[in-house]
């Protein structure tokens with residue numbers, strides 16, 4: 001294993017050097033892919049650390065060490081999707097337990113809690129997590145945890161993580177934060193007292209739109225054993241090849257996040273002045289209602305920008321069909337820019353009333369800003385919004 005001393009390194013260095021297992025046979029510089037499903041025992045009961053890939057795999061271990069170091073956690077597990085990470089976490093609850101989360105979380109997480117976890121006897125209340133009073137009011141004797149997603153998807157509302165942790169501690173609850181949107185480069189929930197972090201590594205951590213994956217990182221010793229047990233028992237771990245792809249992607253995380261953010265800031269500022277745009281959602285704008293919280297809680301504002309299109313001035317189809325660089329696609333966090341309409345795409349699994357309650361409309365547009373040149377991206381949006 002690589003001789004590392006992560007604590008003294010900055011995130012860019014950690015991302016490159018943590019969890020690097022060099023192949024001693026040929027002195028490879030990067031971690032090899034170990035696709036072996038099973039590993040031979042030296043003799044009964046004695047292995048070289050691995051016996052079966054669902055339970056553990058050297059390539060996956062390398063990624064897990066990397067992710068744990070980037071989040072400053074105790075241990076990480078790489079799962080086959082972000083939803084697999086959340087599904088694993090859902091099994092920490094027992095029938096009768098209750099969860100409180102935001103009403104504007106990722107649509108797939110909403111569906112999991114509302115339609116799957118609820119049918120297993122674990123109830124969830126969806127509230128406006130930007131209002132700590134609403135969170136407090138939703139807490140019942142059976143409440144076990146707060147699930148935080150910040151910034152929210154797709155409207156980029158912020159949740160005050162420290163305030164949530166304070167409420168959780170007061171009521172003896174644990175906290176889970178979905179850190180997908182900011183990545184560990186821009187936001188460190190463990191430093192704010194969160195117990196468990198989940199990720200869709202499909203997004204910024206991998207960053208190249210070529211794998212689906214997830215991660216669970218624990219920052220509290222209490223969850224280390226149960227999460228490790230569940231990942232193995234449920235079979236939610238990722239394949240060695242997917243682990244290797246994410247490990248390759250994560251090495252450039254810091255530089256990509258800086259580029260995503262610089263572009264997003266420029267685009268958000270430009271959008272504010274567009275006649276067909278009635279509202280821009282970006283925590284980096286001083287006009288964002290929680291800009292001050294964003295400055296306090298995050299080290300950057302990220303690469304996601306949403307806005308409201310005035311459909312009378314510019315029909316959605318017209319806007320979308322003019323775009324050449326932005327692909328009409330769900331997902332986010334890749335090097336290429338994407339655009340989508342949450343009302344009919346990413347959040348269609350929420351019922352209409354819930355979408356409205358969360359603040360979405362048919363004119364809401366969500367963009368994942370890539371790392372192309374800002375001028376080219378603005379030119380593309382200009383065609384979409386103003387081209388004939």
Ligand SMILES: Cc1ncc(COP(=O)(O)O)c(C=O)c1O
Pocket residue numbers: 081082083084106108109149153178180181199200201202212213214331
């Ligand atoms: C914030 C957030 N969490 C979780 C997920 C689920 O991740 P996956 O699609 O990798 O299962 C997504 C997917 O878009 C997401 O945006």
